[in-house]
Amino acid sequence: MISNDGGPVRRRALLRGVGALTAATTLTRSGTSTAAPLDWGVLRKRLQTKLLLPADGEYASAKQLFDPQFDTDSPLAVVRATTANDVAAAVAFARDNRLPLAARAGGHSYVGASATTGTVVVDVRGLDDITLTGDLVTVGAGATIRTVLAELAESGRSLPVGSCPSVGLAGLTLGGGLGVDSRRYGLTCDALESADVVLPGGGTAHASADQLPGLFWALRGGGGSAGILTSLTFRTHAAQDRDIVRLRFPTEAAARVLTGWARWLPTADRSVWSNVEIGTAAGTVECSVLMVTPAGQGAAAAAGLTAAAATTPASVTRRTLGHLAAADDIAGGSTIPRSTKIAGSDIVRELDAAVAGTIVDIVTARSRSGATGYVLVDPLDGAVRDIRADACAFPWRAHAATLQWIVDEPDSPEDARAWITGAHRTLGAASAGAYANYTEPGVTADRYYVGNVARLRTLARFIDPNRLLRTGITL
């Protein structure tokens, strides 16, 4: 049994259906005394793996994330877990000593939440087994998009995942998981069948639709506030060869293309995916469209969009590739170098001419200032909408698109952040909120989770009564 510090919180949680958590807990909470002195030797003895402290030679590389802007952060320690027991030992030590915890998988947190100063980092990269059984794949929580896609491709299977090869499946799933299969198969979290979790309040749990459904609800889009994942099981789908089409449109057509794209895509077959990028380029604005379709269908899709946008593209390229090669092509390679990105997001319910015009104006203003930046407009229709907004923590099931504002390698990170904050302000009521996987400073939990935030907060307080987990989003 796990105990809980807050009686009323526990009662509310029970009412909301998470009480079964207690019944399935397999570890015993080991006490919460703060009196014990901090003795890393205690943790070292419990681990089958390395514990790295700031004085250790490997510490600097162990705490490194994808983005070099976080290289100056200094966690208290990094536990390089290789088993679920290592994770449990690290969590128990943190709980006994009231130390903040940061879970780290692929290391792509936009706010560096997975190796923040002052935390004990539980690095799960060593848990990277991938086992395909029938249509189900079970992956260790350290597996990345590319490693899973490559392993599945050997059996002709795939998963709906994001585009960046080194993003961790754990972090991706916990925030939702948007990618080129979303219209056909939904988000990464929609393909999750079950997961194993070490609970910060004590114990481990196996969560699925039938077992601990409250915890399972939170793991699909609710971020890392529901415990530390050690393994995840997903439903796979058949891999397929694809056409990749890239269209570049004249600057002055950007708003028209965006509006035409938003009208056309929901009419296209769900096997067709597409997004729009509008960005600054040498003092002007560029608009390009990426399309991913089943092999042989790219030309028809491009014609459909071109007609809807009533604009002839300045250039079109089309390639037919095998499933994994297509994933690499979309990502820009099977690996990508570390880089600094200042990013943020908005979710728009509608993408009509007024909203499209506002988006283009925001990028145009950035281009006039001589600085760089772009917005990626990704669809939220198709299978993403087959699920109710309250069926899991990811709430964006009736909206047109996510807008991801990005500045790569900014000369001034402050100026880049100000541009993105200004974009949120300019969009005003057209923006319904933000995507939790594009976490940004200063954005509150209710913007990421809207109608689901109260349930998620209650669950997080029940599961993590001492509020040890740091995720970049304060619930």
Ligand SMILES: Cc1cc2nc3c(=O)[nH]c(=O)nc-3n(C[C@H](O)[C@H](O)[C@H](O)COP(=O)(O)OP(=O)(O)OC[C@H]3O[C@@H](n4cnc5c(N)ncnc54)[C@H](O)[C@@H]3O)c2cc1C
């Ligand atoms: C270059 C780049 C490309 C991206 N592309 C996409 C995309 O195509 N689609 C998309 O949807 N998103 C995309 N993202 C966003 C990405 O999904 C999130 O940043 C995600 O959180 C990264 O997961 P991670 O495991 O790599 O990161 P980490 O930094 O390791 O983890 C991020 C957070 O996830 C939680 N977490 C990680 N591991 C665990 C665990 N084992 N248990 C519990 N909590 C855990 C923690 O709260 C942690 O702070 C991209 C990000 C970048 C930087």
